[in-house]
Amino acid sequence: MIVALGVAELKLLLRNRTAAALAVLMPLATGLFFALQMDGEEGGWTMVVTLQLLFSFGFTVYVTVTTALTARRQDLYLKRLRTGAASDVVVLTGILLPVVLLGVVQALVLLGISVAAGAPVPARPDLLALALVGGVALSCAAGVATSGVTGTAELAQITTAPFFFALIIGGLFGSDGVVDLPVFLVPGTGLGSLVGAAWGGPTDQIGPAALSVALWAIAATALAGRFFRWDPRG
Amino acid sequence: MGLPPATSMVSMAETVIDVADLRCRYGDFEAVRGVDFEVRRGELFALLGTNGAGKTTTMETLEGLRAPFGGTVRVLGLDPFRERAALRSRTGIMLQDSGFPADLTAREMVALWGVTSGRRATEDVLARLDLQHRRDVRIKQLSGGERRRLDLALAVLGRPELLFLDEPTTGLDPESRQRTWDVVRGLLAEGTTVVLTTHYLEEAESLAHRLAILHEGLVAVSGTLVDVLAAQPARIEFDLPDRLDVTALPMLAGDVVHRPTGRVEVRTGELQDDLAVLLAWAGREGLRLGRIRAHHASLEDVFHNARTGREVVAA
Numbered sequence: 047m048i049v050a051l052g053v054a055e056l057k058l059l060l061r062n063r064t065a066a067a068l069a070v071l072m073p074l075a076t077g078l079f080f081a082l083q084m085d086g087e088e089g090g091w092t093m094v095v096t097l098q099l100l101f102s103f104g105f106t107v108y109v110t111v112t113t114a115l116t117a118r119r120q121d122l123y124l125k126r127l128r129t130g131a132a133s134d135v136v137v138l139t140g141i142l143l144p145v146v147l148l149g150v151v152q153a154l155v156l157l158g159i160s161v162a163a164g165a166p167v168p169a170r171p172d173l174l175a176l177a178l179v180g181g182v183a184l185s186c187a188a189g190v191a192t193s194g195v196t197g198t199a200e201l202a203q204i205t206t207a208p209f210f211f212a213l214i215i216g217g218l219f220g221s222d223g224v225v226d227l228p229v230f231l232v233p234g235t236g237l238g239s240l241v242g243a244a245w246g247g248p249t250d251q252i253g254p255a256a257l258s259v260a261l262w263a264i265a266a267t268a269l270a271g272r273f274f275r276w277d278p279r280g
Numbered sequence: 281m282g283l284p285p286a287t288s289m290v291s292m293a294e295t296v297i298d299v300a301d302l303r304c305r306y307g308d309f310e311a312v313r314g315v316d317f318e319v320r321r322g323e324l325f326a327l328l329g330t331n332g333a334g335k336t337t338t339m340e341t342l343e344g345l346r347a348p349f350g351g352t353v354r355v356l357g358l359d360p361f362r363e364r365a366a367l368r369s370r371t372g373i374m375l376q377d378s379g380f381p382a383d384l385t386a387r388e389m390v391a392l393w394g395v396t397s398g399r400r401a402t403e404d405v406l407a408r409l410d411l412q413h414r415r416d417v418r419i420k421q422l423s424g425g426e427r428r429r430l431d432l433a434l435a436v437l438g439r440p441e442l443l444f445l446d447e448p449t450t451g452l453d454p455e456s457r458q459r460t461w462d463v464v465r466g467l468l469a470e471g472t473t474v475v476l477t478t479h480y481l482e483e484a485e486s487l488a489h490r491l492a493i494l495h496e497g498l499v500a501v502s503g504t505l506v507d508v509l510a511a512q513p514a515r516i517e518f519d520l521p522d523r524l525d526v527t528a529l530p531m532l533a534g535d536v537v538h539r540p541t542g543r544v545e546v547r548t549g550e551l552q553d554d555l556a557v558l559l560a561w562a563g564r565e566g567l568r569l570g571r572i573r574a575h576h577a578s579l580e581d582v583f584h585n586a587r588t589g590r591e592v593v594a595a
Binding site: 058125126 | 365388392398
C-alpha cells in the first residue's frame with residue numbers, strides 16, 4: 047500500500063508544474079548557482095554545502111510536504127484515503143515517502159556537483175549523514191505540522207516562510223563556527239553546525255548541535271500530532 | 281414489502297448495523313441528538329432529512345470517520361471507529377464529496393484504490409459505469425457526472441457486502457441517475473446491504489426497503505417504506521361548485537378542509553370508500569367537481585409532515 051500511495055503521490059507532484067518546479071528545479075538551480083559562485087576560496091565551501099543541504103530540506107522537503115498535504119486535504123483526498131483499508135500511519139508514510147526520497151537524492155546530487163566543482167570531500171562523513179537524516183526528519187515533521195495550520199495550498203507560500211527562513215539563517219550561523227548556546231534554539235543551527243564540523247570545522251559543539259536537531263525533530267513531531275487534520279471541516 | 285422472498289427471509293435474521301442513542305457533536309453544537317435505527321442484511325436503508333438534519337454526520341460515524349459523542353454504533357458487529365481496519369475490506373463508501381486528486385487519471389485512481397481499499401477489483405468497474413472510454417483522462421478533465429460515476433465505481437470495487445452511498449446522484453443528469461440506480465439494484469439483487477442518503481425522495485421511494493427521516497438531529501419517522509406511507513392519510517382534492525357550502529358534502533371518514541381558494545381537501549385513511557361516497561353524491565346531485573385529484577401519500581408528504589412537526593411513527 048505504501049508503494050502504491052507513494053507512486054501516486056510522485057505522479058501528482060511531478061504533474062503539478064508549480065509544485066514540481068519548487069520541489070525539483072528550485073533547489074537544484076540555487077544549489078548549482080552557489081557551487082558555480084565559488085572561485086576556489088578554501089573556507090567558502092562549507093557555506094555552499096550548508097546552503098545546498100538546507101535548500102533541499104527547506105524547499106524539497108518542508109515546503110513540498112506542507113503544500114502537498116494541504117492540497118490533498120483540500121481535495122478531500124486524505125478523507126477518501128481514510129475510507130480505505132490503509133491505516134493513518136500508512137497513508138501519511140505513503141504520501142511523505144516520495145518527498146523524503148526526493149529530498150535525500152537532491153541533497154546527494156548537489157553535494158556531488160560541489161565535489162566535482164572542487165569542494166573538498168567531508169572529513170567526517172558520519173556527521174554529514176547525521177545532518178542529512180536529522181534535517182530530513184525535522185523538515186518533514188515540521189511540514190506535517192505546518193499543513194495543519196494552512197487552509198489552502200496557496201497559503202502555504204506564506205505559512206512556510208517563518209520556519210523556512212529560520213532554517214536557512216540558523217544553518218548559516220551554525221556553519222560559521224562556534225556559536226553561543228542559545229543560538230541552537232534556532233531550528234537550522236544544529237544542522238549547520240554538524241555540516242561545518244563534517245567539513246573540518248570545530249567539532250567541540252557536536253553534542254549541542256545533535257541535541258538541537260533531535261529536540262527540533264521531536265518538537266515538530268509533537269506539533270504535527272497536535273495540529274494535523276484529515277478533513278477541512280475539522 | 282416489495283422484497284424478493286429470499287431476501288426477506290435473510291433480512292429477518294441478521295442486523296448489519298445497529299445504532300442506539302447516537303449523539304454527535306461539533307464543539308458545543310449537538311448535530312445528532314439521540315438517534316436509533318437498525319439496518320438488516322440485504323436491504324436498502326434510506327436516511328433522509330433536510331440539510332443540517334444530521335444525515336452526513338450519522339453516515340460518517342457509521343463509516344468510522346468520526347467517533348460518536350454518545351450512544352453505541354455496531355457495523356457488522358464491530359465498532360466502526362475503533363475497528364475501522366477490520367471493517368474496511370467489507371465496506372464500500374461513497375462520500376458526499378468524491379475526494380479525487382485532480383492530476384491522476386481514472387484508470388490510475390482505480391488501480392490505486394484496488395490496493396488501498398483492501399478490495400481487489402473482480403471486474404472492470406469502469407466498464408460497468410460506462411467510463412471505459414475516459415479511462416486515461418485526468419480526473420480534473422472529467423465532467424461532474426463522470427466523477428460521480430468514478431466515485432461509485434470505486435465504492436463498489438471488489439463487491440463489498442455493505443455499501444454507504446452519501447447523495448450518490450446529486451448533480452447527475454437523468455440518464456446517469458438511472459444508471460446509478462441500475463447498479464444499486466444489481467448489487468441489492470446480489471445481496472449487498474446499502475445505506476443511502478439522498479435529497480431525491482422519488483429515489484428513496486423507488487429503491488428503499490426501510491427508511492428513517494431525520495429532523496434536527498432526531499429520528500422523526502422510521503419504518504418500512506410501505507408502513508411509513510400507509511401511516512399517512514391519503515388525499516382527495518377538488519374545486520367545490522359555486523354557491524355550494526362545504527356543509528353540503530356527504531359524511532366522509534376523513535377530515536375536510538375548505539381553502540379560501542374554493543378548493544376542498546380531504547385527508548383520509550379510507551381513500552377508496554371516501555372517494556366512492558363523494559362521487560356517488562356528486563352524481564346524484566348532478567354536480568361537477570372541478571380538477572379532482574385523489575392520491576395515496578407519497579414520501580414527499582411524509583417528509584413535509586416530519587419537517588413541520590406532525591409526528592408519524594410506523595411500526
